[in-house]
Amino acid sequence: EAGVVQSPRYKIIExxxxxxxxxxxxxxHNTLYWYxxxxxQGPELxxxxxxxxxxxxxxLPKDRFSAExxxxxxxxxxxxxxxxxxxxxYLCASSLxxxxxxxxxxxxxxxRLTVT
Amino acid sequence: DAKTTQPPSMDxxxxxxxxxxxxxxxxxxxxxxxxxxxxxxxxxxYIIHGLKNNETNEMASLIITEDRKSSTLILPHATLRDTAxxxxxxxxxxxxxxxxxLTFGKGTLLTVNP
Numbered sequence: 001e002a003g004v005v006q007s008p009r010y011k012i013i014e015x016x017x018x019x020x021x022x023x024x025x026x027x028x029h030n031t032l033y034w035y036x037x038x039x040x041q042g043p044e045l046x047x048x049x050x051x052x053x054x055x056x057x058x059x060l061p062k063d064r065f066s067a068e069x070x071x072x073x074x075x076x077x078x079x080x081x082x083x084x085x086x087x088x089x090y091l092c093a094s095s096l097x098x099x100x101x102x103x104x105x106x107x108x109x110x111x112r113l114t115v116t
Numbered sequence: 117d118a119k120t121t122q123p124p125s126m127d128x129x130x131x132x133x134x135x136x137x138x139x140x141x142x143x144x145x146x147x148x149x150x151x152x153x154x155x156x157x158x159x160x161x162y163i164i165h166g167l168k169n170n171e172t173n174e175m176a177s178l179i180i181t182e183d184r185k186s187s188t189l190i191l192p193h194a195t196l197r198d199t200a201x202x203x204x205x206x207x208x209x210x211x212x213x214x215x216x217x218l219t220f221g222k223g224t225l226l227t228v229n230p
Contacts, residue, residue: 042219091159105218109157
């Protein structure tokens with residue numbers, strides 16, 4: 001079974017430039033998450049999708065960050081314009097939502113963003 | 117969700133058991149203990165979770181104290197590939213609800229030495 005795929009793996013941009021990250025979740029997983037991980041910290045949730053709907057974007061800085069999940073499969077996270085403080089690893093995860101019971105989140109390898 | 121406390125780092129000799137502790141003294145009755153790990157340059161990986169009883173799978177064992185205020189993740193025969201940051205997370209279970217959130221702390225960096 002293929003895991004969560006993310007691209008690019010690394011990205012270096014100058015501040016004020018736009019950047020986009022792409023995620024392809026595990027086939028059949030209807031829930032998709034974007035996390036941000038700063039150096040030395042654990043991941044922090046930015047946004048969660050159930051199918052096409054963003055059901056929790058309370059932690060997404062909406063002035064510069066946007067996300068979409070067209071057709072409820074792939075997702076794109078965008079930053080425009082990027083700031084120095086956005087340097088981090090951006091992780092995508094997916095899971096299969098069940099009516100009852102627990103489920104696990106499966107993470108991709110992440111995109112390491114460096115803003116100079 | 118209850119907060120957790122983990123030591124920042126631990127060492128273990130290859131082939132020996134690694135015992136990673138976690139304190140969660142404010143855990144509620146409906147909260148589960150989850151463990152994830154993150155190997156360098158990879159995303160977090162689910163290991164195991166439990167509510168009250170001890171749990172075991174192909175990766176590890178989870179021992180939860182009777183009062184549920186602490187737990188220990190046991191890797192029975194640690195290998196060099198087990199070197200990673202291990203996160204202990206307390207999260208409410210799902211019963212038709214939508215409590216999905218994983219709140220990561222800083223975890224424990226386990227270094228397995230040859």
